[in-house]
Amino acid sequence: MTATFFLIRHAAHDNVGSFLAGRTAGVSLGEAGRSQVQRLGQRLRREDINEIYTSPRERTRETAVGIASACGLSLPQSDDALDEVNFGNWSGKTFDVLNDDPLWRRWNTTRSLTRTPGGETMLDVQARIFGLIETLAGRGNDRRIALVSHADVIKAAVSHVLGLPIDAWPRFDIAPASVTTFVVGDWGAKMITLNEVPL
Template identity: 40%
Template sequence: MLMLSSSREPPLTCFHLIRHGMHGEYGRLLSGRAGMSPLTARGRVQAAGVAAWRGLHAIDAIHASPRRRTVETASIIAQALGLEVVIAPDLDEVDFGSWNGRSFPELEQDPRWRDWNRSRSTSATPGGETMGGAVARTVRHLETVARENTGATILCVTHCDIIRGTIAHYLGLSLDNLLRFEVDPGSISTILLGSAGGSVTRLNEVPA
């Protein structure tokens, strides 16, 4: 990827946002902050695929949400790259409150769940956090790291909705548009941050 910038401006900080690999609850439960299932064999292959991705150049640090599935994904990548995993609480999954750990068929019977998926910008989770709050803490983490590590390349292992919300933020999209694009397990999305703001340069690339 070729990046051109003025010599008078500080270099951009690159963030590769990685969705964790598949785990035992994938597709069945809204794991949220309750999920404790390890990665499946497929999920471990997805993590290894990220580590071997040809676009992964000179990673300076690996940050991960504290959930088991993200830490395990990050650890597989870190071992291959000879790095340590830094746990970053601001990259944590959305706190879904009483929805954490519920099955999707059960959630579909709850009108609040349908409202949440129609209007992420205004709906709230029952006893958890708003989508806007989750995005705000993630953006805070990225922008703090960017200020303190100008020109670095940071790999962040986090969750589907966190990546969707962060991408929407930097594209200037309403959070109501989150379900209009996919973020697959083991995928890579890239954001460049600098003094002029952020730009999205990659979305949902799955290493071959």
């Protein structure tokens, strides 16, 4: 049994990097993000993807629909395992405001032991994303599956595959509209690409 997974971070919204979007409703792709989706579609057309799953957030759904259209796939299936970290009342706040919050600073120092105001640690996030991956990998051989999600969720999956502690998250980037690829088999999992940004 083998399955290839393409973990795709959603394309950019207009204010990416200025505030914590989290699970805030109504955060859609901006003009730059829509261009990124076109490039993602062109890049992923050559991968013979069988199916596509997405986080329920607007920005991920818009990214996934664009990829599905470019690849001739049916509409993406939404799965809560791909959802953004539940940041609770941190969602929607600017990073300037968050940096004054001691819990936010602790979260960014020791995510393995710190719960967000929404009640999740990064180990919780890692368990849900890999639970989905294990389920999908077990449904058949040689499947090629796109998962459209969020930076921290993808970082949790990458850390698991590479055997890194969850607190190693600052050591690598997951850019907007990037593709990270790994293969899962009976022998384990291995990384193929990390943070590939189609040009």
